[in-house]
Amino acid sequence: MTQLPSQAQMDAWWMPFTANRAFKANPRFYVGAEGMYMTMADGKKILDTNAGLWCCNAGHGRKEIAEAVHAQLLDMDYGNPFSYGHPKGFELANRLVEDIAPKGLNRIFFTNSGSESVDTALKIARQYWRLKGQASKTAFVARVKAYHGVNWGGVSLAGLTGNRKSFGQGLEADFMRHTLLPENAFSKGLPANGADIANELNDIIAMRDASNIAAVIVEPVAGAGGVVVPPQGYLEKLRAICDQHNILLIFDEVIAAYGRTGAATMAEKVGVTPDMITTAKGLTNGAVPMGAVFCKQEIYDTFVNTGDASAVPEFLHGYTYSAHPVACAAALATLDIYKSEKLFQHCDSIAGYWGDAVHSLKGLPGVKDIRNYGLLAGIDLTPGAAAKVAAKTLPLGVTVRPAGDTVVMSPPLIIQKEHIDTIINVLSEAIPSVS
Ligand SMILES: Cc1ncc(COP(=O)(O)O)c(C=O)c1O
Structure with missing residues (x-):
């Protein structure tokens, strides 16, 4: 059995997004993971409805990834990515262009996390406009309830105010309220009537002027904000407004990409x-930290293929571990699994069953709204109930994540109908018991 830390040993690790004192009083340890399940310290297997933290899309403990990582470590553990390349970096960038990124987004910048991907994209946006001779375009527009990671850029654009209030001023930003959908909509898939609410962006542009706005950033489906799905026509309208006013549009698909919505990207x-x-996340199936920004070729060309070819690095930005060879190996093995097991298609075909199943919880005491898209679901509960439900489901063999007053789920894409039935049975017992 795995040796667990003593109470005294628990102080050294300052745990992230964790109530550290409360954890110490009531510690919970994972010691193993395989397929759809996490193993707790007592050996009990727990059905993981969150794919870790929205990341293990191919399920846990994939041997193909472990072997690729092992082989790469023996081959070349690390190489300086500043002004040196290595074959796996180029192979992965090409695979992402061919298999994952939408047509036209054919330039890839590697990072180590979703937060770094967001900050990278924001820096690209600002420098892009300077290179275009429009240096006043520096402000960003984000959304209420948005989560864009915890680095300075992302946290400035956080629409979850709890995540920013302790840290003072960040980047200039305006916030759209598009994520405040009416409660009790209980809509399956994408709700109707999105185009009108996108007009709020026009109001912000009218106030601030497009000459000052660099980019609009949205999660096409907001994850940590409670799985808020975009109404039909909404993303199209945002695209049209950004085109009309010469503003860049960034989709933060740290959760949505790599199959979660039933396609390579949302x-x-x-x-x-x-x-x-x-x-980030699903890029390596959560096994090794890695992120990637997919970039339109015209943006890359503006940096790289115009001006003086002998200039200093065109973009003075990068990480020691950008395109880390071990992460590249993990990502290539992950993309192989997605393809050979047709997991994006599986997600798409089981999403209907998933949606019906989560919507069957409508009517339980305390359930205020239910939303789903692809293999994502959010169940809004009465204030304070989500954390209690999560505590109840654990002894019943299922882990769910409370995000504010919403129970959010994003299971591995290998999920089968019987897993979904188990999740719904457990939630049917847990939700009424806390309401
Ligand atoms: C939409 C979105 N952006 C960015 C991030 C930050 O990713 P990371 O925790 O890898 O930095 C997350 C993490 O959940 C996310 O959901």
Whole structure:
């Protein structure tokens, strides 16, 4: 059995997004993971409805990824990515262009996380406009309830105010309220009537003027904000307004990309192509930290293929571990699994069953709204109930994530109908018991 830390040993790790004192009083340990399940310290297997933290799309413990990582470590553990390349970096960039990124977003910048992907995209946006001779375009527009990671750029654009209030001023930003959908809509898939609410962006542009706005950033489906799905026509309208006013549109698909919505990206799924897409998580199935920004070729050309070819690096930005060879190996093995097991298609075909199943919880005491899209679901509960439900489901063998007053789920894409039935049975017991 795995040796667990003593109470005294628990102080050294300052745990992220965790109530550290409360954890110490009531610690919970995972010690293993395989397929759809996490293993707790007592050996109990827990059905993981969150794919870890929205990331293990191919299920846990994939041997193909472990072997690729092992082989790469023996081959070349690391190489300086500043002014040196390595074959796996180029191979992965090409695979992402061919298999994942929407047509036209054919330049890839590697990072190590979703937060770094977001900050990278924001820096690209600002420098892009300077290179275009429009240096006043520096402000950003984001959305209420948005989560864009925890680095300075992303946290400035956080629409979850709790995540920003302790840190003072950040970037200049305006916030759209498009994510405040009416409660009790209980809409399956994408709700109707999105085009009108996108007009709020026009109001912000009228106030601030497009000459000052660099980019609009949205999660096409807001994850941490409670799985808020975009109404039909909404993303299309945002695209049209950004085109009309010369503003870049960034989709933050750190959760949505790599199959979660039933296609390689949500951009592909809804047929709207932004100027950049930020990704991470599912890129390596959560096994090794890695992120990638998909960038429109015209943006890359503006940096790289114009001006003086002997200039200093065109973009003075990058990470020691950008395109880390071990992460590249993990990502290539992950993309192989997605393809050979047709997991994006599986997600698409089981999404209807998933949607019906989560909507069967409508009518339980305390359930205020239910939303689903692809293999995502959010169940709004009465204030304070979501954390209690999560605590109840654990001893019943299922882990769900409370996000504010919403229970959010994003299971591995290998999920089968019997897993969905188990999740719904457990929630049917847990939700009424706390209401
Ligand atoms: C939409 C979105 N953007 C960015 C991030 C940040 O990613 P990371 O935690 O890898 O930095 C997340 C994480 O959940 C996310 O959901």
